[in-house]
């Protein structure tokens with residue numbers, strides 16, 4: 001008898017947008033994946049990447065059971081043997097070389113997974129190492145840094161209320177391609193269209209005429225990594241032209257005079273040449289922003305993955321605050337999610353930390369309990385006490401995603417031991433001695449802990465498992481729990497009164513937190529209906545709408561004085577570096593590297609790990625270097641030529657794409673490619689290998705304030 005076709009609803013967890021999807025399936029076979037029209041948040045929106053959920057589930061290259069690297073290739077082993085060997089080796093290395101001899105790197109997919117979000121922290125603690133790294137410092141660390149020093153909590157990051165704003169200023173972000181980042185906004189294209197329909201505008205500032213810029217009301221080219229100057233000039237103009245209007249926030253901001261004094265020299269006239277935007281344009285843009293009924297400034301990757309990311313993110317907040325567009329409808333707002341991580345951690349005092357320890361080689365401070373990923377290779381390669389001898393990687397491919405990937409590749413090769421929790425044998429995990437593959441996507445349950453909290457509207461949704469795993473597979477949380485138990489037992493550190501936690505599953509944990517959250521029914525009076533718990537969500541498979549964002553201040557602040565700090569000393573001090581590097585230095589210091597490299601994003605790609613999906617990667621080559629026609633002509637480069645791009649740390653050969661959508665003096669290569677290395681077992685990705693932009697990015701280029709990698713603005717030279 002033929003099995004019946006059934007329908008399953010869930011949230012796509014491949015990117016930050018949280019689209020509701022409707023999956024038709026029969027038995028264990030996916031028949032179709034479509035947007036869920038009834039999802040109150042995404043309203044039917046979907047992008048081409050959603051099909052990768054099926055492709056990853058069915059991928060013949062995906063690992064399902066543990067494998068060990070041997071001289072004769074990879075061999076499958078039992079979970080018990082794998083856990084035994086991993087724990088034996090990690091503890092032996094720590095016994096011989098000290099706790100910090102084991103390092104851990106957690107990749108970006110971890111924040112998209114319920115199991116790792118809940119069970120990683122106790123696992124990481126069981127490793128007892130200070131050498132902790134993650135994708136945070138390759139991506140959004142400056143946002144956390146500004147939040148911590150201005151609002152008192154590293155997770156208290158405002159999101160643009162795009163659905164109600166009239167003037168949306170977008171800097172260094174391309175939401176039409178990314179679908180929103182640190183701004184969960186499924187169907188952002190429609191939201192931007194609606195903004196224009198109601199008479200509003202959006203303006204894009206970017207060194208590239210991006211997919212978002214093409215639909216904007218105005219676009220201005222800006223020289224890479226000079227955004228801090230533009231923002232300083234805008235804040236300076238607000239003070240100069242008496243445009244500061246704090247509104248309701250007047251009683252909860254401090255250091256207004258300090259801020260005025262700090263920015264007063266950064267006039268539009270002074271920064272115009274360096275940024276490439278005229279003083280008149282900067283002044284008019286500032287006036288338009290300040291005079292709009294509801295405006296919001298939003299900066300993303302181009303601002304946070306550059307040498308002055310901390311300063312940029314502070315200034316974005318200042319711009320919103322000073323114009324009365326903060327914690328108000330249509331401005332930058334905080335969310336109130338049903339699983340309220342900020343509320344919970346504020347209660348327990350886990351608001352973040354800075355400089356609790358420093359790295360051994362470069363002496364850079366840890367933030368939020370982690371060191372910058374850019375220093376990982378030197379901590380492995382530099383001999384001496386505290387050298388990393390073994391690595392654990394969890395759902396990450398830092399060889400492709402962190403600066404100077406070639407160096408990290410060599411570093412991983414030199415390790416005494418490495419274990420990876422991952423579904424692929426990729427550029428990073430090929431160095432592992434053992435790979436422990438978790439279930440993925442459709443085999444897991446999902447509740448978005450992170451992206452509900454970054455969403456432009458408060459909603460809640462739980463996605464159950466679609467396809468049951470087989471008995472010999474393990475979920476990520478089961479792998480992490482097992483490793484932690486064994487590590488603690490081996491280190492004679494039995495669970496200290498936390499046995500109750502060990503009996504909890506992700507579903508039970510989510511239920512418990514929902515019930516005690518702001519819409520729950522145990523501790524708080526429910527905000528709506530009978531209160532949210534896991535059963536409410538079971539009954540609402542499309543999700544539950546909890547309303548538009550609401551003002552949250554001053555209650556949400558966790559600074560000592562419950563005030564917003566407009567001029568944190570540590571950030572203000574960094575302006576000296578901005579001034580010296582950008583205003584005082586001359587271009588003669590380029591050492592022959594006469595172009596600046598930036599990254600770019602494509603709708604059909606998400607970092608490195610979806611490149612084994614044929615339907616996402618096929619077609620025209622997307623891994624090209626974009627170069628302006630004038631720059632191409634002066635180097636005798638024509639469209640389609642293979643050119644050599646060289647930086648201080650390496651070089652790649654890549655196809656040139658000559659286009660006037662890129663600013664003169666700037667070139668762009670997308671990230672996540674470079675699947676040509678020997679030993680990877682991802683057939684489709686190898687066929688569409690591309691080159692890794694991170695073979696050009698420089699591990700020595702970081703934002704010295706926050707430690708985030710400075711991927712954007714890398715000096716390069718191009719030859720035919």
Ligand code: SF4
Pocket residue numbers: 012013014015016017018019045046047048049050179186
């Ligand atoms: S935009 Fe993101 S969440 Fe939505 S379908 Fe695409 S990958 Fe999934």
